[in-house]
Amino acid sequence: MVTFIIRRLIGTIFLLIVVSMITFAIFFLIPRLAGQTTYQLAAQYVGRNPTRDAILQVERQLGLADPLYLQFGRFLRGIVFGAHYRTGPTDTYCPPPCFGYSFRSQLPVWPQMVSDIPVTLSLAIGASVLWLIGGVSIGVLSALRRGTLFDRFSMGVALAGVSLPIFFTGLIALELFSYKWPIFPNVQYVPFTTNPLLWARNLVLPWVVLAFLYAALYARLTRAGMLETMSEDYIRTARAKGLPERKVIVKHGLRAALTPIVTIFGMDLGLLLGGAIITEVTFSLHGLGLFTVQAINNQDLPEILGVTMLAAFFIVIANLVVDIFYAVLDPRVRY
Amino acid sequence: MRRRRLYGLAAVGAAAALTLAACSSSGSSSSSGGNGSGAGSAPAFNAGVTSVVNPSTHKGGTLTFDWRAAPDSFDPGNTYYAAVWNFARFYSTALMTFKNCPGACGKTLVPALATAPGVASDNGLTWTYHIKPGVKYQDGTAVTTKDVKYAIERTFDRGVLSNGPNYFTNLLGGNAKTYPGPYKDRAKNLMGLTAIDTPDATTIVFHLKAPFSDMDYLMTIPQSAPVPPDKDTGASYQTHIVSTGPYKFQSYALNKTAVLVPNTQWNASMFPTVSQLPSKIVVNMNMNPNDVDNRLLAGDAQVDFAGTGVQAAARAKILANPTLKAQSDDPITGFGWFFYIDSQVAPFTNLACRQAIQYAANHLTLQNAYGGPVAGGAIASTVMPPTVAGYEKFDLYGATTKTQGDPAKAKQLLQTCGQPNGFSTGIAYRSDRPTETQGAQALQQALSAVGIKLTLHGYPSATYFTNFAGVPKYMSSHNIGIAFGGWGADWPDGYGFLSQLVSGPSIVPAGNTNIGMLNDPVVNDLFTKAQGITDATQRNAIWGQIDRQVMKDSVIVPIVYAKALIYRPPSLTNVYFNQAYQLNNYAVQGVTGG
Numbered sequence: 001m002v003t004f005i006i007r008r009l010i011g012t013i014f015l016l017i018v019v020s021m022i023t024f025a026i027f028f029l030i031p032r033l034a035g036q037t038t039y040q041l042a043a044q045y046v047g048r049n050p051t052r053d054a055i056l057q058v059e060r061q062l063g064l065a066d067p068l069y070l071q072f073g074r075f076l077r078g079i080v081f082g083a084h085y086r087t088g089p090t091d092t093y094c095p096p097p098c099f100g101y102s103f104r105s106q107l108p109v110w111p112q113m114v115s116d117i118p119v120t121l122s123l124a125i126g127a128s129v130l131w132l133i134g135g136v137s138i139g140v141l142s143a144l145r146r147g148t149l150f151d152r153f154s155m156g157v158a159l160a161g162v163s164l165p166i167f168f169t170g171l172i173a174l175e176l177f178s179y180k181w182p183i184f185p186n187v188q189y190v191p192f193t194t195n196p197l198l199w200a201r202n203l204v205l206p207w208v209v210l211a212f213l214y215a216a217l218y219a220r221l222t223r224a225g226m227l228e229t230m231s232e233d234y235i236r237t238a239r240a241k242g243l244p245e246r247k248v249i250v251k252h253g254l255r256a257a258l259t260p261i262v263t264i265f266g267m268d269l270g271l272l273l274g275g276a277i278i279t280e281v282t283f284s285l286h287g288l289g290l291f292t293v294q295a296i297n298n299q300d301l302p303e304i305l306g307v308t309m310l311a312a313f314f315i316v317i318a319n320l321v322v323d324i325f326y327a328v329l330d331p332r333v334r335y
Numbered sequence: 336m337r338r339r340r341l342y343g344l345a346a347v348g349a350a351a352a353l354t355l356a357a358c359s360s361s362g363s364s365s366s367s368g369g370n371g372s373g374a375g376s377a378p379a380f381n382a383g384v385t386s387v388v389n390p391s392t393h394k395g396g397t398l399t400f401d402w403r404a405a406p407d408s409f410d411p412g413n414t415y416y417a418a419v420w421n422f423a424r425f426y427s428t429a430l431m432t433f434k435n436c437p438g439a440c441g442k443t444l445v446p447a448l449a450t451a452p453g454v455a456s457d458n459g460l461t462w463t464y465h466i467k468p469g470v471k472y473q474d475g476t477a478v479t480t481k482d483v484k485y486a487i488e489r490t491f492d493r494g495v496l497s498n499g500p501n502y503f504t505n506l507l508g509g510n511a512k513t514y515p516g517p518y519k520d521r522a523k524n525l526m527g528l529t530a531i532d533t534p535d536a537t538t539i540v541f542h543l544k545a546p547f548s549d550m551d552y553l554m555t556i557p558q559s560a561p562v563p564p565d566k567d568t569g570a571s572y573q574t575h576i577v578s579t580g581p582y583k584f585q586s587y588a589l590n591k592t593a594v595l596v597p598n599t600q601w602n603a604s605m606f607p608t609v610s611q612l613p614s615k616i617v618v619n620m621n622m623n624p625n626d627v628d629n630r631l632l633a634g635d636a637q638v639d640f641a642g643t644g645v646q647a648a649a650r651a652k653i654l655a656n657p658t659l660k661a662q663s664d665d666p667i668t669g670f671g672w673f674f675y676i677d678s679q680v681a682p683f684t685n686l687a688c689r690q691a692i693q694y695a696a697n698h699l700t701l702q703n704a705y706g707g708p709v710a711g712g713a714i715a716s717t718v719m720p721p722t723v724a725g726y727e728k729f730d731l732y733g734a735t736t737k738t739q740g741d742p743a744k745a746k747q748l749l750q751t752c753g754q755p756n757g758f759s760t761g762i763a764y765r766s767d768r769p770t771e772t773q774g775a776q777a778l779q780q781a782l783s784a785v786g787i788k789l790t791l792h793g794y795p796s797a798t799y800f801t802n803f804a805g806v807p808k809y810m811s812s813h814n815i816g817i818a819f820g821g822w823g824a825d826w827p828d829g830y831g832f833l834s835q836l837v838s839g840p841s842i843v844p845a846g847n848t849n850i851g852m853l854n855d856p857v858v859n860d861l862f863t864k865a866q867g868i869t870d871a872t873q874r875n876a877i878w879g880q881i882d883r884q885v886m887k888d889s890v891i892v893p894i895v896y897a898k899a900l901i902y903r904p905p906s907l908t909n910v911y912f913n914q915a916y917q918l919n920n921y922a923v924q925g926v927t928g929g
Contacts, residue, residue: 043801043845051501052845054493055801061494088495088569089518103497106408106570107589115588171625179633186635188619284622286591294405294590294621297767299795 004327012320019312020079024072027301038064044299045103058103061086075100099309100302109306113288119189120287123210123279124272126203130211131218132265138215139222140254143230154219161216170209170282177205189285206283210276214268218261225257232256263322270318274311383664383903383911383919385438389927391612391908396926398613398907401627402640405590405620410573411557412489413496417823417917418640420557424609424922425595425616426578427560430464430483431551432608435923437911442724442827444551447608448478448561448579452551459546459867460508464554466537471600472563473578480539482561484531485517490558491528492516495569499558500825506553507531508544518569525564546867548874552826555915581611581922593618612908612925625649628902632659637907637926642918643668644899650710653902662903665709669722669917670823670897671832672705672712672770674778675850678890679807680760680816687752689889692817693732695745697781701894702738704773711770712895714738718833718882720896722914724871725829725878731886734893745785757786761815763804766793771819774894778817789817805847818850821897827915829878830865837885838862851890858884 031041042059058064063071077083078098084091085101085108094101094108101108138158142151177183184205190198229235230253238248275289284290288307295303382388406419411427414420424432424447432447434440444452448470453462470478487503490496491514504511509530514520520527532540541550553559566577574587581603582595595616603611618640622630628649630636639645645653653659682688698714705711716730733741749755762778764771772793779789792815794803803809804818824832835841839854858881865877885891901919903910906927913920 040798040802044798051493051497051504052843054497055845057494086495086518087571089521089567090569092569092571105589106573112589115591174626174629179629182633185633186630282623282626284619284626286588286621290621299798 001327005324008320008323012316015316016309016313017076019316020076020309021072023305023308023312024075025068027305028071029068032068041301044301099306102300102302104298104300105303109302112303113291113306113310116286116288116291118191119285120273120275120280120289122189122192122199122203123206123276123285123287124269126200126207127210127214127276127279128265128269128272130207131214134211135215135218136222136254136258136261138219140226140249140257142219142223143226144249146227151223155223158216158219161212162220164213166209166213166278167282169212170206170279173205173209174283187283206279206285209282210272210279218264221261221264222257225260226253229253229257262325266318266322266325267315270315271311273314273318275307378661378903378905380660381664381666382661383437383901384666386911387437388903388910389905389908391925391927393908393925393927394612395614396906396928397615397617398638398924398926399636400616400618400638400640400921401622401630401636402618402620403622403624403627404641406573407498408496408573409576409584409587409593410496410570411560411576412486412562413498413570413573414557415498415500418642421642421913421916421918421921422618422640423557423560424580425582426576426580426584426598427557428470428579428606429557429559430466430554431559432555433913433915435608435920437913439722439914441911441913441920442722442915444555445608447555447606448483448559449554453541453554455546455548455550455869459548459869460543462541462543462550464539464541466539467605468537469602470579470605471602472561473583473598473600475600476563477536478561478579479536480533481526481536482563483539483559484528484533485525485564485567486560486562487531487558488514488517488525488528489562489567489569490516492518492569500556502553502556502825503558506543506545506547508542511544517564545863548866548869549826549828549830552828552831555826581606581609582616585615590620592620609922610909610925612923631902631904634904634906637904638919638921638924639901642899642901644710645902647710649902650900653900654709659902662905664901664903664912665898666901666912667713667720667722668823668897668899669720669827669914670821671715671718671720672774672819672821672894672897673715673718673891674762674774674894675804675818675820676890676892677807677810677816677818677850677852678888679852680811680814682752682754682758683760683816685752686889687748688754688758690732691745691748691752691754691785692782692787693734693889693892694741694748695782695785695787696734696778696892697738697740698734698894699738700777700781701774704777705770705895705897709898709900712897715893715896716886718836718885718891718893719829719878720832722917723824723827723829723832723878725875725882727879727882729883729886731883740781742785749785749787757788759788759790759814760817761790761792761813763792763794763799763810763815763818765796765799765819767796774819800846800848802845804850806845807842807847807850807852808844810850820848820850822848823917827917828871829875829881830862833878833881833885834862837881837890851888853885853888853890855884855888858888 042055045058082096083094083098099109138154142154145151187202192199238252275292277289280287280289292307408414411423428448430449434443434445448466449464453464507530511530514528517525530542578598581601583598585594585596587593624646628645676683676689716734719726762775764775835848837853839859841849861877861881865874868874908925909923
């Protein structure tokens, strides 16, 4: 088991390096191939009203005219050892992992992202608990009551959940429950450490809206999995042995049906940790998703690069966790 | 140009928001927050354009600003956003400012940190200001003119503080052309700029390379607000600004939330142009635009920081509800939307070809593209909007009389310029701005009626001026003869509005804002002449002449004088539109209750 985990960890590090190379190439190689000059590239690093001298200064300072392998080396070096940037009377030190310095927000990228992670984490974890419990429960009940009114209704709702975009359901939820009937008024993120109750109250709407989308998907998947599993021979055997129905459903039926759900859950959670963009924008939550949108709007390359790397990291780590979890469940995977 | 941001995010969910607006337009007036108005008269639509709505001296409460974006920087020396210049008076004190009053009166210059307007020498090359003695920073240390000089010096390092305007770099004499700023030049006790003298702690003398009679206007820019050299950390100064205004920063989570509390070292009797009414000021940044509007309507926030008007959903809600409408203003903001015609790109090198575009444009469809008469603005016939000192009303091409254009006249001019069958050219616009995208399409359609084929070239806002439309070589090499743009005056007179748009010396190889490439000796001479005249009335007459000459040269086709539907929550006090900042005057506002 330990060997398996070490092997997967080495693979994960290798994968992150490959991701960083691809990401770096997208932002620094492709524009060059498309004819963008290093001066034009430097112009995107300077503030909003740059002079030619200022752009040239940034071009020199960042070494944008250097060969790409040197620039990539500096980028990796910054991640491992940190970097210095001239931003006033003294240099600003960007500690590792330094994903660069944003000349638009005039701060190193990493501390900005770090301050956004709790928001995204709060949103993703809360919503994922809701959708996992809600989606799986509804899926199981629907499968067990196949063809009933409950099954049809819940699957209809699930279809709506999958079909309705978050920027629609989010705005509806805000309009109804924050403004028309102010059950959740003045929805703004409050850190858990400041006030846990307010933290939860202000996240209820985003959790529910986000979970509505995913729960719908999970309900349909669970239902399909349960229907397939419950028609297996071993379920009939379990019943024939006289096991209580609850044990048959939970221990034998649900456990088998959950295997694909676990895989998807790991991926979904990893993706969300990289930023639930639409939910965060809709509810004005300053998480990694909103950070990403701002970075793109401002064409802030260091920020875009940083958040891409971080999102990739979360997905890769989520995959790793799922793999390890599988290995625990099924020893065959370890070999 | 002070920047006003348009927000791509507004498009997200617009359809949903409109649906919501439709189903909730009734009965929402009761959701307004606050506990009623102060001593002012009953609110009425546009009351805040010409009078103070809800006047009050009530102290206390939390004044909440919601902003769909974030500042370029709160650092007074590193910002070019109109809203931040307006807001910065809460925590910084420039040498000059504008009078506290609605309407045209709000453009009157009055001293802030200075004791009086500047005194110019006979040749106009030297300006002297005295600052009020006894002014203190939030930590109790005294403000001196050396701090004002240092504040201006630091703006010379464009590699570190590149956001603000560069008037000082361009106008000052001495070693201003080569001075690298105090971060690089640590010698001479950080006072290396020879163009500014500080003979004593309350006197500051500016040496210019040419006469500049708008000096008092220039001193309203927050770059002239003092910065203590020992507290300056360069780019990161924005996160721990040392206040000289009525408020100081209690906390600032970059681009998320700022909280300001009263500055106990501030002396109200010295600064009548700003107030210290709320007990706390909160700025929420990067908010969903529709959420900002909903929060204003619900009373959760009092001010839209951007001040550029509500979104389509809230607009529908407000205009359909008489109560809400009475709590709104729709002023001409002082911002102008237009498109340039590049006089260096053939066939626009020919005046008649440029003038043909003036007649071929359909001003009505362009106005609709920009949001119609309420949210977009009034059809414009001059470069300068009516709120700018020196504005003169005229209409050389019938924009306001033949609003759908005059194709016959356009064709006639095309014959004159040797293009009777029309021609092909490109148009640059910011593709992340729906108004410009729709405007480009509307113009494409209108020009096709006279045989002019427009090819659309959309570019991102962030690099529009640095890499594309603002690069003359790029424009000519890609045969792009037309480019969309907009402008707000840095200060409310003709120089503030026109100089960067149409004066020959303003043409630069990148980041160019004179995209019409106008280098007309008549215009340039008028600028020089105006700067030698100290009498404002005489000077204002010249701005009108320049505007007329520019329209004759036809390098700019005005679209609208921008308007914005601004909602005033009942809990907000001392509300009125300020023509100088082109926004409501933030620095005097308070809230009821609290």
